Amino acid sequence: MPKVRSRLLVALVSLALLFVNLNANAQRNTIDTYAITNARIVTVSGPVIEHGTVVVRNGLITAAGENVSAPPDARVIDGSGLTVYPGLIDSYTNLALPEASPSPSPGAGRGGGGDFFAQTQPRPTPGPNSTRPPGLQPEVMVEDVIRPGGAEIVAARNIGITTALTLPRTGIWMGQSALINLSGETPQQMIIVSPLAMHVGFTPLRNGGYPGSLLGVFSSLRQMMLDAQRYREAMQIYERAPRGTRRPETDRSLGALVPVIEGRMPVVMLANTEREITRALDLGEEFKLKLIIAGGREADRLSERLVKQHVPVLLSLDLPKRTTAALPEADPEPLRVLRERVEAQQTAGKLAKAGVRFAFESGSLTNMSELMANAGKTIENGLSATDAVRAFTIWPAEILGVQNQLGSIEVGKIANLTIVRGELFDRNSRVTYVFIDGRPVDLRPPRNEASTASPSN
Amino acid sequence: MKRFIAKLLLLVIITALPLKATRAQKQPETLIRNATVLTVTHGTLQNTDVLLRNGKIAAVGKNLNASPNARIIDGTGKYVMPGIIDCHSHSMLDTINEGTLAVTSMVHTADVLNTTDVDLYRELAGGVTTLNLLHGSANPIGGLNTVVKIKYGRPASEFLFPGAMPGIKFALGENVKRSSTPNQPGVTRRYPNTRMGVEEVIRDAFTRARDYKRAWDEYRAASKNDKNLIPPRRDLQLEPLVEVLEGKRYVHAHCYVTSEILMLINLADEFGFKVRTFQHVLEGYKVAKEIAAHGAGASIFADSWAYKIEAYDAIPYNAAILTRAGVVVSMNSDSDERARRLNIEAAKAMHWGDLTEEQALKLITINPAIQLGIQDRVGSIEVGKDADIAIWSGHPFSVYSRVDTTFIDGEIYFDRAQDLARRPELAKERAALEQAEPNRPRPQGQSPQTPRRRPSGHADDEIEVERP
Numbered sequence: 001m002p003k004v005r006s007r008l009l010v011a012l013v014s015l016a017l018l019f020v021n022l023n024a025n026a027q028r029n030t031i032d033t034y035a036i037t038n039a040r041i042v043t044v045s046g047p048v049i050e051h052g053t054v055v056v057r058n059g060l061i062t063a064a065g066e067n068v069s070a071p072p073d074a075r076v077i078d079g080s081g082l083t084v085y086p087g088l089i090d091s092y093t094n095l096a097l098p099e100a101s102p103s104p105s106p107g108a109g110r111g112g113g114g115d116f117f118a119q120t121q122p123r124p125t126p127g128p129n130s131t132r133p134p135g136l137q138p139e140v141m142v143e144d145v146i147r148p149g150g151a152e153i154v155a156a157r158n159i160g161i162t163t164a165l166t167l168p169r170t171g172i173w174m175g176q177s178a179l180i181n182l183s184g185e186t187p188q189q190m191i192i193v194s195p196l197a198m199h200v201g202f203t204p205l206r207n208g209g210y211p212g213s214l215l216g217v218f219s220s221l222r223q224m225m226l227d228a229q230r231y232r233e234a235m236q237i238y239e240r241a242p243r244g245t246r247r248p249e250t251d252r253s254l255g256a257l258v259p260v261i262e263g264r265m266p267v268v269m270l271a272n273t274e275r276e277i278t279r280a281l282d283l284g285e286e287f288k289l290k291l292i293i294a295g296g297r298e299a300d301r302l303s304e305r306l307v308k309q310h311v312p313v314l315l316s317l318d319l320p321k322r323t324t325a326a327l328p329e330a331d332p333e334p335l336r337v338l339r340e341r342v343e344a345q346q347t348a349g350k351l352a353k354a355g356v357r358f359a360f361e362s363g364s365l366t367n368m369s370e371l372m373a374n375a376g377k378t379i380e381n382g383l384s385a386t387d388a389v390r391a392f393t394i395w396p397a398e399i400l401g402v403q404n405q406l407g408s409i410e411v412g413k414i415a416n417l418t419i420v421r422g423e424l425f426d427r428n429s430r431v432t433y434v435f436i437d438g439r440p441v442d443l444r445p446p447r448n449e450a451s452t453a454s455p456s457n
Numbered sequence: 458m459k460r461f462i463a464k465l466l467l468l469v470i471i472t473a474l475p476l477k478a479t480r481a482q483k484q485p486e487t488l489i490r491n492a493t494v495l496t497v498t499h500g501t502l503q504n505t506d507v508l509l510r511n512g513k514i515a516a517v518g519k520n521l522n523a524s525p526n527a528r529i530i531d532g533t534g535k536y537v538m539p540g541i542i543d544c545h546s547h548s549m550l551d552t553i554n555e556g557t558l559a560v561t562s563m564v565h566t567a568d569v570l571n572t573t574d575v576d577l578y579r580e581l582a583g584g585v586t587t588l589n590l591l592h593g594s595a596n597p598i599g600g601l602n603t604v605v606k607i608k609y610g611r612p613a614s615e616f617l618f619p620g621a622m623p624g625i626k627f628a629l630g631e632n633v634k635r636s637s638t639p640n641q642p643g644v645t646r647r648y649p650n651t652r653m654g655v656e657e658v659i660r661d662a663f664t665r666a667r668d669y670k671r672a673w674d675e676y677r678a679a680s681k682n683d684k685n686l687i688p689p690r691r692d693l694q695l696e697p698l699v700e701v702l703e704g705k706r707y708v709h710a711h712c713y714v715t716s717e718i719l720m721l722i723n724l725a726d727e728f729g730f731k732v733r734t735f736q737h738v739l740e741g742y743k744v745a746k747e748i749a750a751h752g753a754g755a756s757i758f759a760d761s762w763a764y765k766i767e768a769y770d771a772i773p774y775n776a777a778i779l780t781r782a783g784v785v786v787s788m789n790s791d792s793d794e795r796a797r798r799l800n801i802e803a804a805k806a807m808h809w810g811d812l813t814e815e816q817a818l819k820l821i822t823i824n825p826a827i828q829l830g831i832q833d834r835v836g837s838i839e840v841g842k843d844a845d846i847a848i849w850s851g852h853p854f855s856v857y858s859r860v861d862t863t864f865i866d867g868e869i870y871f872d873r874a875q876d877l878a879r880r881p882e883l884a885k886e887r888a889a890l891e892q893a894e895p896n897r898p899r900p901q902g903q904s905p906q907t908p909r910r911r912p913s914g915h916a917d918d919e920i921e922v923e924r925p
Contacts, residue, residue, distance in 0.1 A: 208557065209557055210555070210557040210558050210561075211555060211557065211564075212555060212556065212557040213552045213554060213555045213556070213557075213564075214551050214552040214568070214569050215552055215554075215555040215561070215564035215565070215566070215568060215569055215592070215600055216555040216557065216561065216563075216564050218564070218565070218568040218569070219555075219561075219563040219564045219565065219568070219600075219693055220563075222563075222693060223563060223692075223693050226690075226691045226693070227690065230687075230688060230690055230691065233687070233688065234687045237685050237686075237687055238687075240685060241685045244685070245685055245687070246687070248687065274573075275551075275570070275571055275572065275573075275613065278612070278613060279568060320895065321895040321896075322895060322896050322897060322898055322899065323899060324898060324899065325898050325899055325900065325901060326898035332887075333896070335883065335886070335887055335890070336573065338887065338890035338891060338893075338896050339890060341893070341895035341896055342890055342893045342895060342896065344895070345895065377894075
């Protein structure tokens, strides 16, 4: 009798499993196993495999190596002449946000410190019942407004970006970012981690309210963090002794800052010039924040401090360049500006040499095709090509805390792959396949890229 | 145990020795020989040597000896003067005003320092070594000030003047009530709009500060017995005002007319604090006795006036009258341009009102030092004071004189000969940089750049101007 019962059970279970499996297949309705054979594989985590196979199944990397053979159910892609990289990560963007069409930043060309100041972008609508004005609402979550699709996402994928940290760059407390894969039908499918970090910019409010200047930006940041410390303490006291303690008012803005002041949630501060970065580092030290610098154009000048304070940099590849034509009546450009533009191309190399952890980001670049060209310029100016690959893969993964899921070609990681004919930063290379979550995504012909990416240009 | 301590001491001395030696090497002694020394506090000394060692003035006298590796400067025919102190500056501030609120005591100029501001170098070239960086005059109670040594080329943290008294900017009159801001339809003007309102704002702020202090005192007393007491909110706006009430922070008050000067003196008396300096104080000569009785200093212009209604009653005798009334007077710039020639501003006080040479020199040296609470460190040439000095080619009160070398803490921060020698090298660097790829002009670029910032009169009447 027990035997019969167990047999019945096995039959039932297998039937159920079959059903589930069929159902899942029906939902996906496509092949979920791919093998890229005969390819050069830049694993990043280990040595380069000159001739090998990468197998991808159900969204994950299941095998990679020289002696790996393609499973019988896999769709095989002949990788002869192709190099497989881990999917590239753009560590600071405004991708997948509504109407995210950043205007070209006039500051960048002058090398002024105002790259992020001139942009006006829509930001997520403030949460109802916020105690703070827009621009000072750390509770804002980018997750609430992410939208799949769009020309910018296509343009990013065309150059091999599979993953992006995304957030609108306006306000002082800019809100909480999300790490997304650049593929998916719904926001939920895109999100890898949310919230990933709190974001801060040093741009004053422009609506006539406080803080209306850089001076006020710092005092308001300080005051809100002090308020959050008190909020945390008040809530702890209330929890300890709810009877006899006057109930503290709830405050979503301050509540959102509690993980920040506890050093649990990283804070990304936009800072490009030496003095902006110094201010960010000072603030980070003052409140013991888990700090990340974004922008970082002159970060190399503070290498020692960045290493000592364990602060990584999301280095913008929006390299400054002269935007004006040669006109005899114009004042000569200050020597400082001339130096800054040249030195910006050397920052990546200097950071790598000094042991500062960094990752590349596209910054406020409007034309994504410049991203790889600018990465090439950092290689011409002292960064090794290997480190350039790392700065797009494993280093951002580590800085953003997703090194177990992303950043290298290793078994068990998310199957994000960027497959290139030639070498990644070579001018003649071409991105031929991009896999996101184990599935190839459509690539547009490169010629359309520029026009789709920035219709304004 | 005693022996152990002795051994420990010896060890400390031995380990400290080489360190000291290397530091001395890095910052050699400087001996200025045979110069005319304007000590400011001890008269003018002819054919005198000044020895700088370890960042301090080590000796002043005849036929001084220096160590063999000392830097020797022949001062024959030259004048040595203490570094000039500018008691009202907005140099190296990325932004000057937080004008959105009437009380912005929570903002701090130290947060927005720009150590690369070229004005700093120009000021060094004018013999200036110390600046009082003040918040602007957009509101009755402005932000906190920062006293700096112009250590151009060093990180911001090294600029901060060690031990300088903390301070805060107040402002009264037209700038505060926005007289020069035109009414815009539909836009509510920021309170206050009258001098009566200015007084009310300041009184209200100090009343709140007093309550704030009381709330904390009560909490501190009660929390000893009750661990579940929620502390009061820390308020960055009121904390500096509590410090003012406790005499731990100086008030530098921008003002013009007598009524507002007397108003602030009365208000300060009412709350029990002192105004450290009245800034600009163009009508100060009318209430010189009252200012002296309050114990406030005055930091003024030599002959800048009539740039707005409240500046109509100014006279060039202001410095002399205030000085004779017993007020500590300084001559400030409030301008990146004027800061380069404060020596001439001081000289004017000899012409208008017959101040002595020494009295006039004090206007830009020891007097502003007193006003900032740093008179034990700088402001005169005395043994033991900081080696913040300038060597002038002639008497600093001559328009034909210029600064040859400026020292701060015994280190050279400006040297005319070095500057001239570096120019061909910089021209070569510029030529190379202009050829570099990111600096090459675009074939179709934007219109030419806006002209560089030109020197202006003074920052007082451009309160809304934000620097790039």
